Amino acid sequence: MGSMTAPAPLLETDRTKLRRAAGRGSFDRDLANSILDEAYIAHVGFVVDGTPRVLPMAYGRIGEDLYLHGAVGNAMLKASISAQVCVTVTLLDALVLARSAFHHSMNYRCVVLYGEALRVDDADEKRAALDAVVDQVVPGRSSEARPSNDQELRATLVLRLPIVEGSVKVRGHGVVDDPDDMELPVWAGLVPTVLTTSPPVQDEAQAGSGLTPPSPDRLVR
Template structure:
């Protein structure tokens, strides 16, 4: 299933709601059974969690059993595009399923290790997003090229314009899934440990160890022309 012909990134953004239009609707699947106060549905917040990284885990059911796969993704407006191979199971299943392959996609950021005085109250500070929806294989060539550029830029912003585009053979060997953002929620924990009053006097360190993602210095390939300088977008990392 594909969108209308000649789909562009601008078309996708203009036909979808914007973050300013409020929140995602709550559903039975997006309201957690525990710690409901940590759940959020604000579009801007959900988008910020999705946009900060590029690796997700996508779950689906195959032959009656659950399967969860790590893969790359990118958000364009109110859609997620997921990268895959034309021979992969979810891509084949999405192409065969009508009205689409039911999936659950998750993204998680670990922001801190929460160390309490008791082992029971140890936790982590995190931001996560869960997306439920139907995955469709992208078949329109223009939408597919746009999605692949978005996937490259999700990993390193600006890289798609600084690399050779995929040729026909490479496009045929690459598959993309599209998932509309409609049934979505975020869940966030912040703050310190929740120690019991009777444990406050115990001689154990208590607090938060911050966790962050960092990038090392880029290492040029052995055969890189010495005249080619490090691009500005890599300096920005």
């Protein structure tokens, strides 16, 4: 696709159709990608014996595919091969303090993806996927660290979820209180939240090496 081609929107289906607060929802792929690229952790839902399981996982994105990984013995991942999963990535942006308890809320950006997770067997795709997972943590990091060797690759299960069926939901506005409450003597407003990093702490085994950590600009999302 040429760079002038608008990306295909996420697919609206019965399970991605936005029902509650539909005004907060969209199927915009660029918006979905921006959320996926900013976060560190996905919450991945599986069904085991008919009951739900939700686990936090690292992930990486390459174009229109999202990749998960884990040890080949990981029971949850193994159970997800060719099974339906739900991958949800959420960023918290603000606490919303209203005059009424009822209108308290949070500002957030959230992507929910659905689909069949496919096992990645191709060695090149597997390497690229694992690089993406490392680069999700710090951009460019995969080209600095020792690459995975064949043994490590064999020990790793990689799943691909095509980013097709999904939706985005964003609350990004201020306090909404009832007209009757506007004059109440209760402070109302937003408390912005952001995930920040503190200065890197070097492995003591490396003390005196002169090696330097990734520059701060690479740690800002």
